Amino acid sequence: MITKKVSKKDIRKLLTAWNQECNVIVPSRVDGVVGMAAWDNQDISFLDWYRNTVIPPKSCFLPKSEVMMSFKKNENGLKLEVPTGEHWQVIFGVRPCDARANAIIDHVFAVTYDDYYYISKRRNTLLVGLSCTNPYDSCFCTSSNIDPTESEYVDLMFTDIGDDFVIEDFTGGGKALLNMSNTVKKVTRADIDKAKEVKAAAVGQVKKTVDMEDVDRKLRSLFNDRDYWERISAKCISCGICTFLCPTCFCFDINDEMIRKEGARYRGWDSCSFRSYTKMPMENPREEKWRRVRQRVCHKFEFFPMNLGINACVGCGRCIRLCPVNWDITQVIAGLPVEAGVKSGK
Amino acid sequence: MEKELRDQAAKLLEEGTVDFIVGFAAGTLKHTTTPLITGDKDATSSLVINPFISNNLATYALEISGRLGIVAKGCDSRSIVSLIQDKQITRQDIVILGIPCSGLIDLKKVEKLSGKERDEIDDIAVVEDKVVITIGSEKREVTAATVLFDHCLGCELQIPQEYDFLIQGPANEIRDNEASREKIQELKQMFPDQRWAYWKQQFSRCIRCYACRQVCPACFCERCFVEESQPRWVSPVSLWQDNLIFQAVRAIHVAGRCTDCGECERVCPVDIPLRSLSKEMYDLVGEMFDYKTGMNAGAPPLMTAYELTEVESLIR
Amino acid sequence: MIITQIKQRRKELDRGKNVYVPHMVLVDKIIEETPTVRTIHFHFKDTELNNEFTFESGQFAELSVFGVGEATFCISSSPTRNDHWECGINRVGLVTAALHRLGVGAEIGFRGPYGNHFPLDMMAGKKLVFVGGGIGLAPLRSLIWNVLDNRDKYDKIDIVYGARSPGDLCFKYDLDTWEADQSLNTVITVDKGDAKWKGREGFVSEALMDAAPSSRNAVAVVCGPPVMIRSTFPVLEQLGFMPDQVITTLEKRMKCGIGKCGRCNIGNLYVCRDGPVFSYAQIKDFVSDEY
Numbered sequence: 020m021i022t023k024k025v026s027k028k029d030i031r032k033l034l035t036a037w038n039q040e041c042n043v044i045v046p047s048r049v050d051g052v053v054g055m056a057a058w059d060n061q062d063i064s065f066l067d068w069y070r071n072t073v074i075p076p077k078s079c080f081l082p083k084s085e086v087m088m089s090f091k092k093n094e095n096g097l098k099l100e101v102p103t104g105e106h107w108q109v110i111f112g113v114r115p116c117d118a119r120a121n122a123i124i125d126h127v128f129a130v131t132y133d134d135y136y137y138i139s140k141r142r143n144t145l146l147v148g149l150s151c152t153n154p155y156d157s158c159f160c161t162s163s164n165i166d167p168t169e170s171e172y173v174d175l176m177f178t179d180i181g182d183d184f185v186i187e188d189f190t191g192g193g194k195a196l197l198n199m200s201n202t203v204k205k206v207t208r209a210d211i212d213k214a215k216e217v218k219a220a221a222v223g224q225v226k227k228t229v230d231m232e233d234v235d236r237k238l239r240s241l242f243n244d245r246d247y248w249e250r251i252s253a254k255c256i257s258c259g260i261c262t263f264l265c266p267t268c269f270c271f272d273i274n275d276e277m278i279r280k281e282g283a284r285y286r287g288w289d290s291c292s293f294r295s296y297t298k299m300p301m302e303n304p305r306e307e308k309w310r311r312v313r314q315r316v317c318h319k320f321e322f323f324p325m326n327l328g329i330n331a332c333v334g335c336g337r338c339i340r341l342c343p344v345n346w347d348i349t350q351v352i353a354g355l356p357v358e359a360g361v362k363s364g365k
Numbered sequence: 366m367e368k369e370l371r372d373q374a375a376k377l378l379e380e381g382t383v384d385f386i387v388g389f390a391a392g393t394l395k396h397t398t399t400p401l402i403t404g405d406k407d408a409t410s411s412l413v414i415n416p417f418i419s420n421n422l423a424t425y426a427l428e429i430s431g432r433l434g435i436v437a438k439g440c441d442s443r444s445i446v447s448l449i450q451d452k453q454i455t456r457q458d459i460v461i462l463g464i465p466c467s468g469l470i471d472l473k474k475v476e477k478l479s480g481k482e483r484d485e486i487d488d489i490a491v492v493e494d495k496v497v498i499t500i501g502s503e504k505r506e507v508t509a510a511t512v513l514f515d516h517c518l519g520c521e522l523q524i525p526q527e528y529d530f531l532i533q534g535p536a537n538e539i540r541d542n543e544a545s546r547e548k549i550q551e552l553k554q555m556f557p558d559q560r561w562a563y564w565k566q567q568f569s570r571c572i573r574c575y576a577c578r579q580v581c582p583a584c585f586c587e588r589c590f591v592e593e594s595q596p597r598w599v600s601p602v603s604l605w606q607d608n609l610i611f612q613a614v615r616a617i618h619v620a621g622r623c624t625d626c627g628e629c630e631r632v633c634p635v636d637i638p639l640r641s642l643s644k645e646m647y648d649l650v651g652e653m654f655d656y657k658t659g660m661n662a663g664a665p666p667l668m669t670a671y672e673l674t675e676v677e678s679l680i681r
Numbered sequence: 682m683i684i685t686q687i688k689q690r691r692k693e694l695d696r697g698k699n700v701y702v703p704h705m706v707l708v709d710k711i712i713e714e715t716p717t718v719r720t721i722h723f724h725f726k727d728t729e730l731n732n733e734f735t736f737e738s739g740q741f742a743e744l745s746v747f748g749v750g751e752a753t754f755c756i757s758s759s760p761t762r763n764d765h766w767e768c769g770i771n772r773v774g775l776v777t778a779a780l781h782r783l784g785v786g787a788e789i790g791f792r793g794p795y796g797n798h799f800p801l802d803m804m805a806g807k808k809l810v811f812v813g814g815g816i817g818l819a820p821l822r823s824l825i826w827n828v829l830d831n832r833d834k835y836d837k838i839d840i841v842y843g844a845r846s847p848g849d850l851c852f853k854y855d856l857d858t859w860e861a862d863q864s865l866n867t868v869i870t871v872d873k874g875d876a877k878w879k880g881r882e883g884f885v886s887e888a889l890m891d892a893a894p895s896s897r898n899a900v901a902v903v904c905g906p907p908v909m910i911r912s913t914f915p916v917l918e919q920l921g922f923m924p925d926q927v928i929t930t931l932e933k934r935m936k937c938g939i940g941k942c943g944r945c946n947i948g949n950l951y952v953c954r955d956g957p958v959f960s961y962a963q964i965k966d967f968v969s970d971e972y
Contacts, residue, residue: 084603132939135699156484253402258576270943277748285602300773304971322949343632345392345399594775
């Protein structure tokens with residue numbers, strides 16, 4: 020429910036108020052690349068140009084590289100130290116697609132065992148969503164049943180209605196953020212009506228659509244069709260762009276680095292698109308590219324629904340926008356045979 | 366040009382001269398093309414030639430088995446020749462469909478110029494030596510040189526030398542060496558510690574997606590040095606030091622094989638100016654060894670042959 | 682809702698529970714099984730943990746050589762002999778090479794036990810057929826000693842084990858003990874013998890066919906390289922074993938061991954979390970052929 024609003028003129032004041040209590044992370048352009056970075060206490064021009072980031076917000080919880088523990092060798096043996104002290108942070112400008120994606124990987128990192136590094140950052144983070152009114156031509160969130168202006172996975176949702184943002188709050192944390200500043204005002208009936216207009220129009224802005232109905236069933240019947248996958252994967256070059264920029268991809272690697280007596284264990288992003296991802300000394304089950312492309316598509320659209328009941332693709336379109344060869348997942352999905360037969364052979 | 370290419374490609378498939386045609390088709394996003402790999406002669410009607418055909422299709426020669434008909438711009442044909450020199454592919458397995466090129470449009474330059482992102486631009490069209498950018502009802506005309514890729518401005522072979530078929534068409538003079546090296550000259554004016562700080566900042570953004578390596582036809586190693594663990598030359602973790610070493614070593618590894626096709630810089634998702642490294646290396650190779658990649662299929666690869674008259678100052 | 686669930690976990694996190702931090706263990710003994718395989722015996726540095734730690738046959742652990750890396754090893758000792766623990770290490774890469782360079786007294790990291798385990802409850806009262814190849818004896822060994830330490834719970838036992846050559850046979854001290862044990866039928870074979878080899882020659886699948894164990898009220902447990910597993914399944918089928926009577930362990934490259942890093946998946950299952958022990962009936966119905 021829309022209950023409050025804040026004027027665009029007051030955004031700097033609001034962010035400043037938040038900045039007293041926690042780190043405020045906002046969209047920023049570094050060397051021309053749009054990402055999320057710590058607010059510099061000044062610049063709010065992102066309100067004019069921000070559409071979506073290149074690196075998704077998952078990097079705030081699962082960075083491209085982080086220290087898991089550091090070690091020092093001394094006369095008594097080995098001393099292990101784990102980084103501690105996560106600060107409260109607020110991420111401003113999370114789009115509904117990324118918000119749902121965050122919730123999906125929140126689950127992955129909390130199921131059975133808690134992932135200390137991810138959860139300790141996540142639990143100290145509040146997400147402020149921002150309705151998406153200027154999608155890219157590669158966006159297709161609506162096909163994943165996401166409304167670009169609604170999300171149940173954020174603490175606050177801001178929607179731009181011209182001179183103001185209207186605000187919906189969903190959690191105690193969100194309410195607390197609103198109480199930090201007197202720039203947050205009550206909404207009027209007119210504001211709510213304008214917001215409804217903006218939201219309705221936003222849905223129509225998402226031009227790319229694809230039918231995701233029954234994708235998991237179609238993929239299951241195609242699993243052993245080597246010819247199909249070889250054809251589909253022909254132009255892929257096996258880089259890691261789609262996986263690294265996907266907000267629901269979470270695969271990581273663990274590596275140690277040591278120089279003389281000091282070192283650390285790092286966690287970093289890894290990708291099922293890389294040939295060495297599943298390489299074992301005696302064999303590599305995914306040596307061939309078509310197997311890796313098959314894994315990529317099936318994990319997102321078949322195995323995730325089998326395990327979690329939800330399709331893991333949120334339609335953010337980053338994979339399409341930044342793929343070096345314009346490999347387009349929506350084309351693949353649309354082209355899945357309706358009645359796919361099972362080809363013989365394993 | 367397109368009709369001639371499509372007819373030729375269809376003919377090659379029909380006659381069984383090639384198993385696959387590798388060319389460009391329209392992409393699913395605005396101002397984009399995508400590689401088309403097909404054995405179906407009817408699909409050749411989708412082949413396109415336009416100012417957005419930036420992929421270097423020579424990379425596919427390494428993975429697709431069978432006889433291939435590859436559509437090649439000048440730089441791509443040089444990559445193919447280089448792979449033949451390195452005996453990675455055999456000349457008889459490739460049918461080169463050469464196309465003349467008047468330069469490709471750098472969408473990042475267009476975005477910077479117009480202040481809009483590429484999907485907000487309705488049309489980008491080349492009209493002789495000008496480029497017309499249409500946004501809504503607004504049309505803006507600029508000289509082609511302002512929006513062509515830097516590497517296109519440094520082009521040394523607009524029309525392929527090595528080919529089986531050459532599609533007829535214009536190749537407008539686009540060369541402007543100075544403009545092509547503008548970014549590199551800026552870097553060369555910096556003091557070493559300034560330059561180091563610059564590259565440290567650039568490589569802090571690197572996410573080790575390896576797109577630069579994967580698009581590059583010169584990177585044909587079955588197993589890249591970054592994937593070795595015994596010994597571990599470079600950490601697989603994305604730390605700026607290791608990211609920098611990775612690119613520095615890669616630039617050295619591809620020296621003499623790089624044709625300045627500019628793909629590495631185009632595909633980088635975090636806009637690291639990789640060409641500033643590879644182009645500098647390319648020019649050094651030209652200066653020190655008087656060698657230009659991919660101009661002579663019969664010549665030995667750069668680092669495998671030695672002439673007595675060669676420069677010796679690097680041997681200490 | 683996910684955010685509330687995360688808030689509830691805050692208490693656990695405050696207790697500093699970090700699954701990725703290994704426990705410290707000290708190497709007690711090193712046995713050179715073959716030129717490339719060593720068994721290390723170790724115990725926990727923390728005495729409380731040393732007394733409390735337990736696991737089930739079939740589970741695995743992540744051993745760390747700090748500064749070099751972490752790798753996956755099955756625990757090859759039996760939970761019935763809990764005074765120390767053992768892992769078999771095949772030297773094939775960076776971490777295993779580092780583990781081979783260790784001496785007695787070295788300090789390494791241990792994370793585990795992870796994964797599921799052999800279904801001892803299902804096996805009780807049945808005839809058991811253990812089929813192993815090469816280093817595949819390591820997980821099997823934990824199970825065999827577990828069973829032998831409770832011998833009267835089980836019916837007839839057959840052990841069929843083979844390796845490429847006599848030099849590749851692992852755990853020879855166990856093989857001698859089992860061959861001498863009258864309550865078992867033990868068959869050892871090598872693909873190709875040497876001048877000194879007086880035993881059987883031939884593949885494990887052939888030895889199994891000749892041994893022809895009864896499949897009535899029996900369970901077969903098969904551990905070894907994929908090529909051996911694939912050649913053993915048809916033999917078991919011929920002997921009358923139904924898919925749900927055949928158990929095996931699958932191997933894939935692993936890193937985290939707890940179902941998070943994503944790399945060990947076969948279809949929608951993770952070998953580290955839903956395995957490594959699977960029944961052949963499960964495998965036949967897998968959505969994926971990647972094993």
